[in-house]
Amino acid sequence: MSKIYISYSRKDEAFVRDLHAKLEANGLETWVDWRDILAGYPWREALFEGLASCDSILICLSRHYAESEMCRMETFISRAYGKRLIPLVLDDCFDLLLEHDELRGLIELQAIPYASKRIIGLELSDDELFQMTLETAKGLYKPLRENLFYFAYPASAAAFATKIAKDLQTAAISTWIGTQDHNIGYDWQQEQWAAMMKARAFILVLNEKAALSDHIRRQVLFAHTRKLPMLPIIAPETDFAVMQERFADSWEMRLISEIQWLQAEPNYESMLEALKGLAGRVLENKKL
Amino acid sequence: MVKVFVSYSRDDEEFVRKLKSQLEAQGIDVWVDWQDIPAGFSWRQAIYDGILKSEFFIPCVSPSYIASEMCRMESYLAQAHNKPALPLMLHDSYQLEASYPETKHLHDMYHLDFTGKGLYSLSMSDEQRLANLLSVIKGEAETRNDNILYIAFPSAEYAYANQIWADLNAANLPSYISTMGYQVGDDWNKRHWQGVRRSRIFIPILTVAAASSFYMKKEVLLARTLNLPMLPILTLDASSNEGHLNNLRKGLDESFEMRLLSEIQWLQPLPSYESMLESLISIARNILSGNERS
Numbered sequence: 001m002s003k004i005y006i007s008y009s010r011k012d013e014a015f016v017r018d019l020h021a022k023l024e025a026n027g028l029e030t031w032v033d034w035r036d037i038l039a040g041y042p043w044r045e046a047l048f049e050g051l052a053s054c055d056s057i058l059i060c061l062s063r064h065y066a067e068s069e070m071c072r073m074e075t076f077i078s079r080a081y082g083k084r085l086i087p088l089v090l091d092d093c094f095d096l097l098l099e100h101d102e103l104r105g106l107i108e109l110q111a112i113p114y115a116s117k118r119i120i121g122l123e124l125s126d127d128e129l130f131q132m133t134l135e136t137a138k139g140l141y142k143p144l145r146e147n148l149f150y151f152a153y154p155a156s157a158a159a160f161a162t163k164i165a166k167d168l169q170t171a172a173i174s175t176w177i178g179t180q181d182h183n184i185g186y187d188w189q190q191e192q193w194a195a196m197m198k199a200r201a202f203i204l205v206l207n208e209k210a211a212l213s214d215h216i217r218r219q220v221l222f223a224h225t226r227k228l229p230m231l232p233i234i235a236p237e238t239d240f241a242v243m244q245e246r247f248a249d250s251w252e253m254r255l256i257s258e259i260q261w262l263q264a265e266p267n268y269e270s271m272l273e274a275l276k277g278l279a280g281r282v283l284e285n286k287k288l
Numbered sequence: 289m290v291k292v293f294v295s296y297s298r299d300d301e302e303f304v305r306k307l308k309s310q311l312e313a314q315g316i317d318v319w320v321d322w323q324d325i326p327a328g329f330s331w332r333q334a335i336y337d338g339i340l341k342s343e344f345f346i347p348c349v350s351p352s353y354i355a356s357e358m359c360r361m362e363s364y365l366a367q368a369h370n371k372p373a374l375p376l377m378l379h380d381s382y383q384l385e386a387s388y389p390e391t392k393h394l395h396d397m398y399h400l401d402f403t404g405k406g407l408y409s410l411s412m413s414d415e416q417r418l419a420n421l422l423s424v425i426k427g428e429a430e431t432r433n434d435n436i437l438y439i440a441f442p443s444a445e446y447a448y449a450n451q452i453w454a455d456l457n458a459a460n461l462p463s464y465i466s467t468m469g470y471q472v473g474d475d476w477n478k479r480h481w482q483g484v485r486r487s488r489i490f491i492p493i494l495t496v497a498a499a500s501s502f503y504m505k506k507e508v509l510l511a512r513t514l515n516l517p518m519l520p521i522l523t524l525d526a527s528s529n530e531g532h533l534n535n536l537r538k539g540l541d542e543s544f545e546m547r548l549l550s551e552i553q554w555l556q557p558l559p560s561y562e563s564m565l566e567s568l569i570s571i572a573r574n575i576l577s578g579n580e581r582s
Binding site: 044048051052073076077080082101102196197214218221222224226 | 336339340361364365367368369370389396477481484485502506509510512513544
């Protein structure tokens with residue numbers, strides 16, 4: 001198993017010591033400065049050697065981290081060496097990441113959201129955040145499956161969309177959804193596009209907020225340009241009138257306003273059955 | 289026939305017309321909106337099809353390109369559909385480019401720089417830029433990755449650095465410099481990093497500006513972590529002007545990355561550039577053959 005270098009700001013030490021103890025208790029091998037620099041040794045050289053001896057670097061991003069020249073140096077060297085990056089976000093620091101060239105681009109990588117505790121809209125518990133960190137540190141990588149049904153959804157419908165995706169997955173229908181299938185440390189946009197390129201159809205989970213999202217409008221546009229089937233589902237508690245009004249204002253969303261929708265209400269199970277039926281027809285290349 | 293999609297702003301139409309005829313003269317099928325949208329056809333649909341059917345996407349970047357929602361959408365679609373981008377820079381907008389989600393990926397790529405300003409533009413002629421573009425489109429581009437020397441320099445000294453680069457290569461010492469030997473669309477960060485990692489000798493060009501150059505500091509740092517021998521070279525100005533030399537020493541001491549350079553013996557183009565080059569070549573050969581420096 002690979003060894004992990006932990007890069008952090010001294011000002012976040014309490015969080016990092018706790019995380020480090022839990023990672024080691026779960027069998028992970030780490031390099032940390034408070035233990036792995038011998039007294040009398042030139043410390044900067046020790047950091048260089050520590051970085052060179054690890055395969056991955058856990059980057060504990062925060063405002064303190066971005067402001068520290070030493071922290072930025074560690075990120076820079078890891079990137080230049082082509083190490084695997086595992087970003088954790090400890091507080092709202094994205095504006096500072098853009099200010100420093102060593103950190104530029106980190107914002108594009110899917111991070112573990114310790115600050116917002118939400119991944120692409122879906123809420124995560126502390127335990128889920130830790131499990132995600134541990135699995136990633138142990139080298140977990142989720143490759144793309146074949147015959148994907150790609151989920152596009154507004155953040156406000158993340159939980160509902162994730163439930164549908166899991167239910168389809170249980171029924172042996174492959175899905176790709178941001179809340180489940182992103183790999184930590186990879187460019188989230190590239191991963192989305194790769195999944196979109198492999199998609200057989202798009203499942204669009206819609207509510208009145210959908211048309212306001214740049215991402216959804218672009219995903220609809222993408223599906224349209226590839227002539228992929230789109231299966232719209234109206235999320236529970238959607239304000240229908242507002243949704244339709246906003247659809248009319250967007251040329252991308254107008255592309256789907258003439259497709260028959262599925263509705264989760266009043267009966268989720270019957271909607272799911274209908275969706276499975278449609279998915280089956282897509283996979284058999286039949287007309288919907 | 290290779291198909292390329294040229295994405296541009298109306299303000300730059302003149303440039304694009306010329307580019308189109310130059311590419312077509314080389315047997316390349318160029319998609320441009322003024323001829324490839326049949327009357328009565330949905331122009332949006334025609335653009336989508338144009339992008340999907342092309343092999344390369346050529347964005348002609350300028351402030352008006354970045355300001356155009358249509359241009360940015362084309363850039364987005366080309367990315368999402370995995371079409372390699374070969375960016376040209378018509379008027380400086382490197383910073384603007386980085387601030388839009390549809391174009392910020394271009395920021396890390398080598399552009400063919402037609403602005404007429406800056407080291408990347410001045411290090412190459414228009415003919416060389418066209419040849420670079422053509423070689424990538426035709427799949428004939430050769431990636432040189434045999435460098436064993438790496439030249440780092442502050443941007444104002446590109447001409448001096450290019451000269452040293454050319455002279456070292458002519459002496460059969462394969463050398464790397466950021467301004468030469470790239471292909472349009474390459475990731476410049478990765479190219480630099482790999483260039484340093486491949487090297488066995490690191491040559492920083494020193495002048496006052498060196499001590500405050502972000503990129504140079506990072507290159508020196510990286511070379512240090514790799515334990516590369518360093519052969520610093522002064523510019524003529526720094527070696528003949530006492531005041532500038534003192535400022536250089538002060539600047540180096542203020543940066544943890546650069547400090548180590550002040551404890552290494554420098555080479556200087558005195559009494560002549562030729563004599564300096566001769567010692568540079570002989571020291572480099574010595575290091576490469578495994579001998580200690582004398």
